[in-house]
Amino acid sequence: MPDTNPLSYITSALDEIKAAGGFFRLRQLQSACEPVCRADGREVINLASNNYLGLANHPKLKEAAEKAVREFGVGSGAVRTITGTLAMHIELEEKIAAFKHTEACVVFQSGFTANAGTVSSVLTPNDHIISDALNHASIIDGCRLSRAKIHVFRHRDAAHADEILTGLAGEPGSKLLITDGVFSMDGDIGPLDQLVPVAEKHGAIMMIDDAHSSGVLGANGRGTVDHFGLHGRVQIQVGTLSKAIGALGGYVCGSRDLIDYLYHRARPFLFSTSHPPAVTAACLAAFDLLIAEPERVQLLWDNTNYFKQMLKQEGFDTGLSETPIVPIIVGETKAAMDYSRALFDEGLWATGIGFPTVPQGLARIRAIVTATHTRAQLEQSVDILKRVATRMGLPGL
Numbered sequence: 421m422p423d424t425n426p427l428s429y430i431t432s433a434l435d436e437i438k439a440a441g442g443f444f445r446l447r448q449l450q451s452a453c454e455p456v457c458r459a460d461g462r463e464v465i466n467l468a469s470n471n472y473l474g475l476a477n478h479p480k481l482k483e484a485a486e487k488a489v490r491e492f493g494v495g496s497g498a499v500r501t502i503t504g505t506l507a508m509h510i511e512l513e514e515k516i517a518a519f520k521h522t523e524a525c526v527v528f529q530s531g532f533t534a535n536a537g538t539v540s541s542v543l544t545p546n547d548h549i550i551s552d553a554l555n556h557a558s559i560i561d562g563c564r565l566s567r568a569k570i571h572v573f574r575h576r577d578a579a580h581a582d583e584i585l586t587g588l589a590g591e592p593g594s595k596l597l598i599t600d601g602v603f604s605m606d607g608d609i610g611p612l613d614q615l616v617p618v619a620e621k622h623g624a625i626m627m628i629d630d631a632h633s634s635g636v637l638g639a640n641g642r643g644t645v646d647h648f649g650l651h652g653r654v655q656i657q658v659g660t661l662s663k664a665i666g667a668l669g670g671y672v673c674g675s676r677d678l679i680d681y682l683y684h685r686a687r688p689f690l691f692s693t694s695h696p697p698a699v700t701a702a703c704l705a706a707f708d709l710l711i712a713e714p715e716r717v718q719l720l721w722d723n724t725n726y727f728k729q730m731l732k733q734e735g736f737d738t739g740l741s742e743t744p745i746v747p748i749i750v751g752e753t754k755a756a757m758d759y760s761r762a763l764f765d766e767g768l769w770a771t772g773i774g775f776p777t778v779p780q781g782l783a784r785i786r787a788i789v790t791a792t793h794t795r796a797q798l799e800q801s802v803d804i805l806k807r808v809a810t811r812m813g814l815p816g817l
């Protein structure tokens with residue numbers, strides 16, 4: 421028999437990934453997601469999670485989730501449009517809408533499905549999407565699914581977006597201008613203050629993906645629109661419940677009509693089962709905490725500033741970061757991956773990121789600070805970063 425494995429090309433593709441130094445194993449977390457956690461059998465300082473406010477293991481969220489399980493069970497039983505809309509789903513949507521100062525909100529199973537489901541249902545093949553070059557994969561997939569014409573503007577370059585929209589003046593169809601609020605690889609902020617006037621000038625829909633800005637930017641962590649004082653001027657706001665909010669999910673905020681339309685047309689909403697009670701209850705408790713304890717957000721920023729200041733003193737290059745996402749630029753992909761592995765062995769968990777996720781030559785370690793790290797843990801992290809970089813002779817460090 422000849423080799424008839426129809427998937428043999430997958431093995432060749434994997435070999436290519438391995439040759440390029442991009443192959444990884446999944447590390448296993450063996451404790452709760454905390455500033456110090458256990459993973460792959462060792463205790464490490466965790467600078468790799470998106471648990472910005474330390475809510476993933478917060479007693480109030482856990483208590484709410486446990487209570488929801490006891491009362492309502494573990495599954496919702498159906499998609500939202502059949503029997504899968506629990507009263508608490510609506511309560512969460514109303515709470516988020518009020519928090520974001522918008523008319524209405526729809527919760528999706530994840531931030532990914534919120535983006536992909538929204539862009540693909542709001543735009544048609546006759547329309548145009550003007551998208552930042554570094555927008556998240558879920559936006560890109562949504563754009564592709566919509567089959568609208570995609571125009572990419574240079575990263576954070578509102579003048580370029582303006583130029584593209586000017587070139588499209590007179591073209592039929594809707595135009596959507598879309599950016600991440602905070603970019604996940606560099607930790608820089610989308611220039612919403614410059615993009616909104618461009619969208620308004622051209623009558624384009626403005627959409628923001630606040631996955632890394634919810635719970636991080638703005639009063640009480642309300643996100644980029646609040647940070648820039650642009651309430652009422654951004655038609656579609658996406659956020660995630662999976663990062664700072666500590667649980668799982670995504671949401672879209674906007675007008676009542678937008679949300680009603682998504683209830684009828686967004687495919688992940690229509691064709692995939694809704695959140696289990698525990699997740700929804702945990703999210704409700706998280707928003708209560710954001711409102712009651714805004715000092716968590718301040719702690720996050722105090723820790724971020726403290727950590728970055730120490731890194732700068734040690735001569736590390738933290739790139740364009742303006743947020744708790746702190747890249748430490750190393751250069752080549754293999755060097756970044758080796759550095760990340762060596763850091764882990766010394767007790768620091770920080771993700772290595774290389775090409776093609778980031779451009780050639782800009783491979784990095786990405787450290788994410790949280791509100792719950794102690795000063796001592798951050799100091800120790802910088803010590804480890806410095807010690808391992810020196811030992812490895814990393815260029816520029």
Ligand SMILES: *Cc1c(COP(=O)(O)O)cnc(C)c1O
Nearest residue numbers: 530531532556604631660662669
């Ligand atoms: C993480 C992320 C998402 C996806 O959110 P999930 O809730 O994890 O699916 C979407 N957009 C951006 C910019 C993200 O960083």
